[in-house]
Structure formats: structure tokens, C-alpha cells
Amino acid sequence: MKNWLRQHGLCFAGAIAQLARTPLASLLNIGVIGVALALPLAFYVVLVNVQNLSHDKSPVPQVSLFLALDAQAADTREIESLLKKHSSVAKIRYISRDQALADLKAKSGLADVIGALGGNPLPDGFVIDAKDNSAAALESLRDEFKKWPKVEHVQLDSAWARRLDAALQLGRLIVLVLGALLAFALVAVTFNTIRLQIVTQRDEIEVAKLIGATNPFIRRPFLYYGALLGLAGGLTGWLITLGGLHLLNGRLSGLSDLYGARLRLQHLSMPDTLSLCVFAAALGWLGAWLSASGNLAAFDPQ
Amino acid sequence: MVSFSQVTKRYPGGFEALKAVSLDIQPGEMVVITGHSGAGKSTLLKLMADIERPNTGTVLVNGQNVGTLRASAIPFLRRNFGLMFQDHKLLYDRSVYQNVMLPLNIIGYGAEDAAKRVRAALDKVGLLGKEKALPVTLSGGEQQRLAIARAIVHRPSILLADEPTANLDAAYAAELGELLRSFHQVGVTVIIATHDEQLAARLQPRRIVLDTGRVVS
Incomplete structure (x- = not known):
């Protein structure tokens, strides 16, 4: 040796x-x-x-759901409970309008512009991970969410991902x-x-x-x-x-x-x-x- | 120890260096192979160490058929031999000490043991004072003695010497003859190919005479 x-x-x-x-x-x-x-x-x-x-790191398509600007806290909670009960939803993340504004200020470099606005132009939102990530499943989810009360806009980010x-x-x-x-x-x-x-x-x-x-x-x-x-x-x-x-x-x-x-x-x-x-x-x-x-x-x- | 039976060696081009050669060399013998140049002396030595291979016939060394050895087994056959070449084949970019160390590194001796053996071998041939010198700074006789030191440092059982006295004057040749005899006296099988009649006469060994590839006596 x-x-x-x-x-x-x-x-x-x-x-x-x-x-x-x-x-x-x-x-x-x-x-x-x-x-x-x-x-x-x-x-x-x-x-x-x-x-x-x-x-x-591995882009999973998500669904973003935005509530109307006049939605109340009760409306938000109702949507949240609907989402939690939904069988096709894997995970949800709630982003309040205040948090969204703070994020935007921190990340986009548009702090001055936003400061000039006076009020908060952003709605409450949910980011949703679906159990089935196929395009068809995501689109049907989008169409379903759109019909819920106080839901202003549902967006699929699968395309850019x-x-x-x-x-x-x-x-x-x-x-x-x-x-x-x-x-x-x-x-x-x-x-x-x-x-x-x-x-x-x-x-x-x-x-x-x-x-x-x-x-x-x-x-x-x-x-x-x-x-x-x-x-x-x-x-x-x-x-x-x-x-x-x-x-x-x-x-x-x-x-x-x-x-x-x-x-x-x-x-x-x-x-x-x-x-x-x-x-x-x-x-x-x-x-x-x-x-x-x-x-x-x-x-x-x- | 070394035995040839009906060995023929033909080189590319058709020249037959050895023709149906048979001979036996016993352990501890001293043998001188003589004959004029081109008689096949060097070829005979090369066949023993598996540097060349016979076309027909078999060469046995320690019971092993040399002509059919796998390439990976050849190095271990060669470690039985101490080889002295006509052109010395020293490494001219390495010191005397490193030249003699080479066989021990190849076999894998430990550092201390190897150093001791190198010194012993250099002492034996009288080159202990020149271990740091480069071979080119040595005289012809010293280079030949360096070649001997390298050939015997790993204590081989067979010493093969091809024209060891070529290019040496009479005094050096006599000295070298005594060195070879001393190895024979401690039990090494010594096989010398030479056309130097004086060397053969001094050593009084068993003689094998080759003539154009045949053993004549």
C-alpha cells in the first residue's frame, strides 16, 4: 500500500x-x-x-384570480373557501392588495410612479396551482372561476411559462x-x-x-x-x-x-x-x- | 532454465537469422555464444527475453513458452532477466543513480529498500562516487559498468549480455570479464553473446558457436 x-x-x-x-x-x-x-x-x-x-426553477403554469376592486373582506373569504373546497385545486396563495402594492414598489422600480397615484389601484388576488396542468384543464378552470361573484379577472400564465x-x-x-x-x-x-x-x-x-x-x-x-x-x-x-x-x-x-x-x-x-x-x-x-x-x-x- | 527446440526466426524480407536451433542452458551456467556478425547471436538473446518471437519451434524460460505469452505477461518474464544491450540503452537525461533506480521503480520496491540496493549495485561496479553524474560525462567503460549495475540491481536470476566488451580497450574488457564471472560465482545464470575471443578464453565457459543461424558446436 x-x-x-x-x-x-x-x-x-x-x-x-x-x-x-x-x-x-x-x-x-x-x-x-x-x-x-x-x-x-x-x-x-x-x-x-x-x-x-x-x-x-421548473415553470408550473399557474392561474391568477383577481377580485373586483369593490370586493369586501367577506367576499374574499368566500372565494377562498370555494377554492379550498374545489377538487381540481392543489394549492392556493392569497395576495392581499396591500401586499401586492408593496411587492410592486420593491421589485419594479416604479415606486415614484406608484407614490404619485395616491390610492392603491391593485385588487386582492389568489395564485392557484391546479392538480392537472394540461392546457384544457386550466382553461376550464378559468372559465369556471370567471362565473364566481366578485371575480373580476382570471388569467392563465401557462402561455408565457x-x-x-x-x-x-x-x-x-x-x-x-x-x-x-x-x-x-x-x-x-x-x-x-x-x-x-x-x-x-x-x-x-x-x-x-x-x-x-x-x-x-x-x-x-x-x-x-x-x-x-x-x-x-x-x-x-x-x-x-x-x-x-x-x-x-x-x-x-x-x-x-x-x-x-x-x-x-x-x-x-x-x-x-x-x-x-x-x-x-x-x-x-x-x-x-x-x-x-x-x-x-x-x-x-x- | 532456458531451452530452445527447433527454433527458426525469419525476419520480414525473408532473412533467416536462426535455423532449427536447439539448445539447453542449465541454472547457474555460464554460457558464451560466439560466431561472426550476422550469425544470429543477438537474435538468440532477443528470443529469450521475448523481444522477438520465433516463427517455428518453442523457446522455454523457467518452463514458460515465451512465444505464446500474453502481452500483459511479458513484463513479468523480463523481470527474471538482467539485460545488457550492445548500445547500453542508458537514459541520458537522468543521473547515474536514477538510471539504476529505474528497474526498482518499475518492479515497485519501497523507497528505502530501493535506495540501499541502488547503492549496493553502484558499489559493486565502482560507480558509487558518480551517482549524481549524467551518463554522457562517463567514459565508455564506466557507461558499460553503469549498464551492468542497472541490469543486476533487481537481482535477476539470468544475466543476458550482448557484446559487453564492444568498444572497450583490453584493460576495461578484462575488468568487465571479472565482474561477469563474479555474478556467475554467486549463482546467476550468465549468457553472453560476443565475438571477443579474448573474453571467451578468459572466462572458460561453455561455448555455443553459431554459424549463419545454425549451432555448429
Whole structure:
């Protein structure tokens, strides 16, 4: 066990030494991988931010019910009890007109305009989650609610939710396709780098094999090198994205100040960052493995 | 320990390096294979260590049929051997110490044990003072002794030496002959391919003479 650790320690140190031996080539390689990863990464970050912005991570269509402005507290309670008894309703949330006004002031940046109005123009409302989210079921609910007393307006937000969802799915597809293509690029870059190393270390590999080195033993330092290259590339991609977000947030804060709202793009979450590192290292490892396995076969006896 | 029966080796292009060679080498023997260049001496050694494979016939090493070994088993066969090559095959970008350490790293010795063995091997060949030197700074004789140290550091049971005295002057060659004899005396099977008559005469081993791929005596 101790020897096994020592062997791996030697390989790890060897891989770092190899990176340091050709600093310019290593930096360029890491840069290529970093840029390749930054593209899908940036897309993904924007996607996640748009998703968070919509407040609803998996858009479930809701029904909004607004009472007439002259509705009394008793009317509101009656509607509430009707909704609670209704068999197709899963969940309701009551939003009083005062609360709605406070929310609007806080979020929209229209505080000045609202202040100028004098009174509260907003009605009491309910936000309703239906048990069945199909379009037909929601529409029949809407028609039913409309007939209730003191109900001024019933609105389905399923349409925009679906549009957003479709757009997000398109975005996810783009991220996936870009990610797959550039993952291939990462594998190709490590493959070629390792192939070049095997060519330049031909003598060393030949001697090692003659002395009794197994293929896994010879492959191991290359695998470490590939994984390190991938990991460094992944971190570079992360930093590039960070830099891009920093620039963008600088612009966005100017823009959002004008509208009195807070808009800020968040970078990758911790779990996402970790998966990025693991993913990039694994791809580097894969490229190295393919390269080493393919190129070592030439050393076997004829 | 090593046994050939009716072994023929034909290289691509049709050249037959060995023709129906049969021979037996017992454990602890010292054998010198002689013959003019191109007689098949190097090929014979390469077949033993599975660097080449026979076209017909079988090569047995410690009872294992070398010609049919799986690729993954070859490294473990080779660890039975200490190999000395005509062109040394030293690693010129590594120190003397690291060159000798290589076989121990490959086999997976612990750090302390390995360091002890490397020093013992370097001491044996008289290079203990030069462990930090790079091989290019060594003389021809010292490089050959470094090759020996690397070949014996893991205490193999068979030492294969291909033209060990090539490019050495008489004094160095005599010194090297004594080194090889000392390994034979501690029980290592020593197999030497050489056309150096002086070396053969000094060691007085069993001789196998090859002529154009056939064993003639």
C-alpha cells in the first residue's frame, strides 16, 4: 500500500515536472482547453441565470384570480373557501392588495410612479396551482372561476411559462451540443499532446519495457498528465467565464440602476464548479488513455 | 532454465537469422555464444527475453513458452532477466543513480529498500562516487559498468549480455570479464553473446558457436 502510494506520488510529481519542463507549450495547451470549455460554460451560466430570474426553477403554469376592486373582506373569504373546497385545486396563495402594492414598489422600480397615484389601484388576488396542468384543464378552470361573484379577472400564465420553458430547453440543447463538441476538442488536444510526448520519450519507454515495465506502469504518468491538463484547462475556462461575468455585471449594474432594479449574473455554483473540474480532468484522462494505449502497442514483440 | 527446440526466426524480407536451433542452458551456467556478425547471436538473446518471437519451434524460460505469452505477461518474464544491450540503452537525461533506480521503480520496491540496493549495485561496479553524474560525462567503460549495475540491481536470476566488451580497450574488457564471472560465482545464470575471443578464453565457459543461424558446436 505504501509502495503503491509512492508509485502514484512519483507519477504525479512527474506529470507536474513534465508540465513545467515545457512551460510555453503547456500554457498554450491549457489556454486552448480553457477557451474551448469557456464557451459552453458561459452559455450555461447565462442559462442558469435566466432560469433563476424567472423565480421558478421548473415553470408550473399557474392561474391568477383577481377580485373586483369593490370586493369586501367577506367576499374574499368566500372565494377562498370555494377554492379550498374545489377538487381540481392543489394549492392556493392569497395576495392581499396591500401586499401586492408593496411587492410592486420593491421589485419594479416604479415606486415614484406608484407614490404619485395616491390610492392603491391593485385588487386582492389568489395564485392557484391546479392538480392537472394540461392546457384544457386550466382553461376550464378559468372559465369556471370567471362565473364566481366578485371575480373580476382570471388569467392563465401557462402561455408565457411554456414559451420560457421552450426557450430554456433550446438553450440547454445548445449547451449540450456545444459541450459535446468542445469536450471532443479537449480529448483531441490531450490525445495529440500525449502522442507527441510518447514520440519524444520513445527511448525511455523502450528501455522501461525491456526492463519489465507493464503497460499500466508506462501509461500512468501520461494519464496523470492528461488529467492535470484537463483540470488546469477547466479552471482556466472557469476563470475566463468569471472575467466575462465581471465585465458584463459592470455594464448590467449601470443598466439596472437606470431601471431601479437589481440585475446581477451569478457565476457557477460550488457543485457545478466541482463537476466542471471532475469532467475536465476525466476528459483529459480519457484523451491520454486513448493516446497511450494506441501508441504503446507498437512496442510489443512481433 | 532456458531451452530452445527447433527454433527458426525469419525476419520480414525473408532473412533467416536462426535455423532449427536447439539448445539447453542449465541454472547457474555460464554460457558464451560466439560466431561472426550476422550469425544470429543477438537474435538468440532477443528470443529469450521475448523481444522477438520465433516463427517455428518453442523457446522455454523457467518452463514458460515465451512465444505464446500474453502481452500483459511479458513484463513479468523480463523481470527474471538482467539485460545488457550492445548500445547500453542508458537514459541520458537522468543521473547515474536514477538510471539504476529505474528497474526498482518499475518492479515497485519501497523507497528505502530501493535506495540501499541502488547503492549496493553502484558499489559493486565502482560507480558509487558518480551517482549524481549524467551518463554522457562517463567514459565508455564506466557507461558499460553503469549498464551492468542497472541490469543486476533487481537481482535477476539470468544475466543476458550482448557484446559487453564492444568498444572497450583490453584493460576495461578484462575488468568487465571479472565482474561477469563474479555474478556467475554467486549463482546467476550468465549468457553472453560476443565475438571477443579474448573474453571467451578468459572466462572458460561453455561455448555455443553459431554459424549463419545454425549451432555448429
